[in-house]
Amino acid sequence: MSAPLRIALADDQALVRAGLRALLERHGIQIVFEAGDGEALLAQLATQRVDVVLSDIRMPGIDGIEALHKLRERGDPTPVLLLTTFDDSELLLRATEAGAQGFLLKDAAPEDLRDAIARVARGETLLQPVSTGPVRARYQFHAADAPKERFSEREVAILRLLAGGYSNKEIARAMFLAEGTVKNYVSVILEKLDTRDRTRAVLKAITLRVI
Known part of the structure; x- marks a missing residue:
């Protein structure tokens, strides 16, 4: 039996984090830590290893894309899956240029989210289809x-x-x-x-x- 995937969860809304934690833990995914913004996420990633970072894009202070930039600048290759409520191609482009492995809308089905995490953990790239x-x-x-x-x-x-x-x-x-x-x-x-x-x-x- 393979070890559960270990992820970091970042979102500025505590209720959203709680919901995602409950959902992912039901699917056998381990939440190593939570962060309320990009700054806290970066600080904890400096001391704790995870398989995937699951982060909201829009957060106060250091948002998900800026946190991703800083993560790559310091040489951390941890796969990052960014979540957003906006079907915005501009965000997809910015996320891709920053080095994100995945980009998914928050209204994705639970099975799609679980599958997306597993896929980026395997090194795949996941781009949810967006308007061209x-x-x-x-x-x-x-x-x-x-x-x-x-x-x-x-x-x-x-x-x-x-x-x-x-x-x-x-x-x-x-x-x-x-x-x-x-x-x-x-x-x-x-x-x-x-x-x-x-x-x-x-x-x-x-x-x-x-x-």
């Missing part, structure tokens, strides 16, 4: 950014699943392909978009209207 308009507005098209080659229908389908946070194994299952085949497709996609990062590949594909 603000992404395109932020990253304007430049001819030099155009893909090196056209994308096939299958590559576009795989890109859409990547945008939904699916792993190679899940994409393989959804598309009835071998996992190794999906891995090869992803490598080709990253090459065409001239990036080594899946998350940035998705953002670039949205910008260029590939998906």
Whole structure:
């Protein structure tokens, strides 16, 4: 039997923290400590190891994204899953640029939250699908950014699943392909978009209207 996932929980609302704690503990996840703001979160992370940080984005003082910046600046690679009540693509972009592994709306189903924590703990990236308009507005098209080659229908389908946070194994299952085949497709996609990062590949594909 594997050890329970250990997480840090940060939210400025005590009732929200209490609700999340009760929910996650019912799903076998251990809350190592709670924090009411980013400053307290950073202080406790300096002395206590966790598998995942689950943090609200909007908090007084040091918010979730600023705390994430500071965490990465001091060399702490602990996976961070950010929660928000706002379906805001701008927040997604800021969270991604800061180094977040996951971004999820607070109204997600309990099973989705549990699954998201497990996935970022395994090193996966989880981007909840958001509207693409603000992404395109932020990253304007430049001819030099155009893909090196056209994308096939299958590559576009795989890109859409990547945008939904699916792993190679899940994409393989959804598309009835071998996992190794999906891995090869992803490598080709990253090459065409001239990036080594899946998350940035998705953002670039949205910008260029590939998906």
